[in-house]
Amino acid sequence: MKIVERILKSINTIPAFPATGNKVAQLLTKPDYSVNEVANVIKFDPSITANILKMANSAYFGPRHKISSINDAVVYLGQKNLLRAIQTAGISKYYKKGALGYFDKVTDLWEHSVAVALMSQIISQKITGQENTTLYTAALLHDVGKIIMGEFVRDSLAKISGLVATQNISFLDAEEIVIGINHAELGGKIAAYWKFPAEIIDAISFHHRPDLLEKEEKIMPWIVYIADQACIMLGFGGGVDGLSYRAVGQVLKKFNLRMKDLEMSMVLLSDDLSRAKELISII
Amino acid sequence: MSDLIVGISDIKVSNNAGDVIITYALGSCIGIVVFDPIAKVGGMLHYMLPESTLDQNKARENPEMFADTGIPLLFKSCYKLGADKKRMIVKAAGGASILDDTNFFRIGQKNIMAMRKIFWKNNVMIDEEDTGLNYNRTIRLEISTGKVFVRSSGGEMKEL
Numbered sequence: 358m359k360i361v362e363r364i365l366k367s368i369n370t371i372p373a374f375p376a377t378g379n380k381v382a383q384l385l386t387k388p389d390y391s392v393n394e395v396a397n398v399i400k401f402d403p404s405i406t407a408n409i410l411k412m413a414n415s416a417y418f419g420p421r422h423k424i425s426s427i428n429d430a431v432v433y434l435g436q437k438n439l440l441r442a443i444q445t446a447g448i449s450k451y452y453k454k455g456a457l458g459y460f461d462k463v464t465d466l467w468e469h470s471v472a473v474a475l476m477s478q479i480i481s482q483k484i485t486g487q488e489n490t491t492l493y494t495a496a497l498l499h500d501v502g503k504i505i506m507g508e509f510v511r512d513s514l515a516k517i518s519g520l521v522a523t524q525n526i527s528f529l530d531a532e533e534i535v536i537g538i539n540h541a542e543l544g545g546k547i548a549a550y551w552k553f554p555a556e557i558i559d560a561i562s563f564h565h566r567p568d569l570l571e572k573e574e575k576i577m578p579w580i581v582y583i584a585d586q587a588c589i590m591l592g593f594g595g596g597v598d599g600l601s602y603r604a605v606g607q608v609l610k611k612f613n614l615r616m617k618d619l620e621m622s623m624v625l626l627s628d629d630l631s632r633a634k635e636l637i638s639i640i
Numbered sequence: 641m642s643d644l645i646v647g648i649s650d651i652k653v654s655n656n657a658g659d660v661i662i663t664y665a666l667g668s669c670i671g672i673v674v675f676d677p678i679a680k681v682g683g684m685l686h687y688m689l690p691e692s693t694l695d696q697n698k699a700r701e702n703p704e705m706f707a708d709t710g711i712p713l714l715f716k717s718c719y720k721l722g723a724d725k726k727r728m729i730v731k732a733a734g735g736a737s738i739l740d741d742t743n744f745f746r747i748g749q750k751n752i753m754a755m756r757k758i759f760w761k762n763n764v765m766i767d768e769e770d771t772g773l774n775y776n777r778t779i780r781l782e783i784s785t786g787k788v789f790v791r792s793s794g795g796e797m798k799e800l
């Protein structure tokens with residue numbers, strides 16, 4: 358079997374994505390939802406229940422009250438932060454083994470993913486004037502393809518790095534040449550297998566090349582792209598791929614951003630990261 | 641004997657021969673290492689951005705974040721432990737960039753220029769430099785010997 362086929366086949370071995378986030382989101386849209394109803398959906402999922410209290414008390418989510426039960430979390434966290442905490446807890450379990458072909462440490466990919474998720478909210482605020490929970494989920498999952506690719510990248514690392522060093526091509530293109538698929542495209546396929554909506558799948562698939570997405574008006578892949586590049590530059594969760602990704606210059610004009618805006622968002626990110634230690638330490 | 645870890649926007653200094661000062665995962669950020677071989681005092685700065693004019697409040701609260709506030713603080717912190725400017729050896733690593741960087745993503749380059757400008761203005765020579773390109777770097781400084789080692793992601797430790 359060719360490597361690509363083996364990779365695609367192994368998608369089916371990934372456990373299904375917890376439906377808790379979606380179920381809670383649906384309940385919250387009803388004007389007459391009850392706290393108990395929402396709390397019961399969360400409690401039904403033991404791995405989320407175990408992590409959510411720790412996260413809910415993180416300064417990043419800014420609770421004004423100490424949260425000591427799931428019911429408290431539903432009451433005091435606010436809808437946006439409740440959903441983010443549920444998604445963070447749900448996604449974290451897939452990152453426990455890391456992506457060792459890419460990174461020295463098991464926790465590196467998770468740290469990177471949390472940093473990109475926080476940064477996506479800062480960039481979204483700057484560009485659209487508001488934060489976005491769907492974007493948060495997409496950003497947290499953007500490199501999910503690396504979880505499966507890690508093993509294959511490790512075996513082919515000499516070849517991939519050789520191409521990057523001698524041919525001046527990006528790590529993404531080198532993955533595609535050597536392995537037959539890149540981690541962004543693979544991540545999109547995992548998100549599709551998990552039945553995420555199209556905008557999340559696109560944001561993951563095109564997170565290094567938002568310019569290649571035909572639906573140009575879609576903003577989410579661009580924000581994930583900017584957030585990811587910023588975190589890569591800052592060394593948050595840097596792996597063997599390092600900074601070997603291509604700059605997509607249009608991003609400037611498209612959103613009327615200046616270099617100073619990017620620098621300022623980096624300052625804001627370092628504040629957010631220091632308030633989000635619980636998010637990083639749950640794996 | 642301990643490992644002192646320098647975080648992002650952080651400084652560590654030491655005159656304890658058993659100490660090793662380390663910073664991990666420098667991307668476009670720059671690590672500056674200084675060492676006085678007579679006083680056996682060394683220090684390391686890991687700064688993120690070139691200029692404190694970006695956010696003066698932040699610069700007051702966390703001067704280690706910017707080249708123009710962090711570098712003077714690094715030297716001052718070493719003087720307090722008995723280092724002398726004339727004897728200090730200066731080495732720098734980091735300032736990497738992504739490929740084909742447009743102006744938007746040139747923070748690595750800006751960080752390199754900022755550092756060179758500050759040292760030039762203050763008549764300080766950079767003795768060794770491993771900057772630019774597109775990989776992450778880790779730096780180690782051994783206080784006992786003053787030796788500095790740089791490791792690029794996935795590569796070997798090399799003396800700088």
Ligand SMILES: [Fe+2]
Pocket residue numbers: 499500540541564565
């Ligand atoms: Fe990626």
Ligand SMILES: [Fe+2]
Pocket residue numbers: 469473499500585
């Ligand atoms: Fe990434």
